[in-house]
Amino acid sequence: MWSAELYQKAIKFAGEAHQEQKIPGSNLPYVVHISNVTMEVMRAIASASDGKGIDVDVAIVCALLHDTLEDTQVTFQEIEEEFGNQVAQIVQSLTKRADLPKPEAMADSLNRILQQPKEAAIVKLADRITNLQEPPAHWDLAKRKKYQEEAKSILEKLGNANAILAERLRLKIMEYANYIS
DSSP states (O other): OOOHHHHHHHHHHHHHHTOHHHHHHHHSSSHHHHHHHHHHHHHHHOOOOOGGOOHHHHHHHHHHHTTHHSSSSSSSSHHHHHHHHHHHHHHHHHHOOTOOHHEEEHHHHHHHHSSSOOHHHHHHHHHHHHOSSSOOOOOOHHHHHHHHHHHHHHHHGGGGGGGHHHHHHHHHHHHHHGGGG
């Protein structure tokens, strides 16, 4: 069972951090993306036989906070103070380093995720599932193809973390082919 109080604390924290942001290519508040990622995590854990051994609270809080370091002014220290070192470490692993070229940043993040507890991989799988919707209109064909290739890499490297999310991501990758043909 997960803590409703911890969920409320984390979604308020994330909501405040992302309050000015919109989902790229839409007018939707960014908290919709965060909520969708968290829903994927909760759904997978609730229906998975391989959900045993997963700290549900950590997975949910990390899903809610997964973009705070990358996309807001929130610091590692703030997350650590509010939610503990393990959550801060996982959120940091989910954050692409700005000092690396884009092609290297994803590979680096995936390698750091693999060094974390399974909850990190679960959140990354859920994040990419959520992001494999119709791409923003301003993305050209090359960007769309690259995004699908990244999704395949995420599935290959992290798919063992959760069978339900791996299958969902595999199907989303196949559906995303409609946007690159």
